[in-house]
Amino acid sequence: MEKSLIYFRIKIIIKSLFLILFAGIIILLIFIIFFLNKDRRFILAEDLQGTQLSQFMFKVLRKQYPDYSDVYHEQSVAYNKRGLYHEGFKLLDKAVLLNPKKHLGYRGWMKLEKLKDYKGAIIDLEKLNALTPNDDVQGENINYLLAISYQGLSNYDKSKHYYERFFETTDSATLNLKSIVYVNYGTLLEKLNLNQEALKQYNISLKGHFKFSEAYFHKAEVFEKLGIKDSSKYYYKKALHQYNNGSKLKDVYNEVFNELYESDIIKAIPN
Incomplete structure (x- = not known):
């Protein structure tokens, strides 16, 4: 009987401790969400981006500080990353309006x-x-x-x-790291029928560290326009080789500007 009483008391103590711990966690969460310094709350919500807690914290911050433009901006990020642009841009538009x-x-x-x-x-x-x-x-x-x-x-x-x-x-050091810029500029010059100038841009790009498939492909295009068929075929094949080796401009989230696809290269290679 005495042992049963001891076990019962222990269970009561353990349950009480859990209730106190649970109540403490709830109080702490309430403090963090509603009363912590606004900048610290913003950083925490930013770190938790994409979670329901993060979104709720941003909503609280917007309610408490309606002119806090960074909150609207950062809350929009999670929506835009998921492709929910309608919701994301409503928040982003508000951020732009404020700042x-x-x-x-x-x-x-x-x-x-x-x-x-x-x-x-x-x-x-x-x-x-x-x-x-x-x-x-x-x-x-x-x-x-x-x-x-x-x-x-x-x-x-x-x-x-x-x-x-x-x-x-732009300084030369930065330009050396932006070799794709020369490729895109070259494609523009092609549109203006400035083929020799375009070829010069592709050559500059290929002198850089990154030998993009795009540079070889558009260089081949220029040679094709100039009627230099052997060079054109060579550079189309070079473009395909680089493409298959992963040396192409890509972004896991977006279709990049002037995106080049394998089918474009294969179609361009003459028989």
Whole structure:
């Protein structure tokens, strides 16, 4: 009887401890979600991005600090990563409204990279360029992003203008790491029937560390236009070789600008 009483008391103590622990966790969560310093809460919600807790914390922060633009921006990221652009852009638009200088670039980049909305990207990027000229957006020079946006709209003269501004405002060390820029510029020059200048750009690209399949492919195109068939065939085959070795521009999340596919190369190789 005495042993049973002892066990009963132990069970009561253990249950009480668990209840105290559970209540403590709930109180701690309430404190973190509602009362912790707003910047620390933002960092925590950012680290938990994509979870229900993160989204709830962002909603609380928006309610408590309706002018906190970073919250709208960061909450939009999880939606946009999942392709829920309608929900994501409603939040991102609010961030831009609150602080255009800080968030216009990201929205313009999103329109360019995710939506292929070249016109919308140009509007945002040109507004930002007026506020902070020649700035970087998501690690890319704004002039380059404007160049490919206009190129995507087939406004080749305007695109060429921004490519030239990009080359003028970018140091040589950075250019050496951006060999794909020369390829995209070369494709633009081809559209303007400046084939020799385009060929020069492809050659510059191939002098860099990354020997992209795209550079060989478009170089082959130029030789084909110039009627130099042997060289054209050689570089098409070289493009296929590089492609199969994984040396091509790719992004696991997006279709890249001027995306090259294996079928494009195979189709171009003459019999």
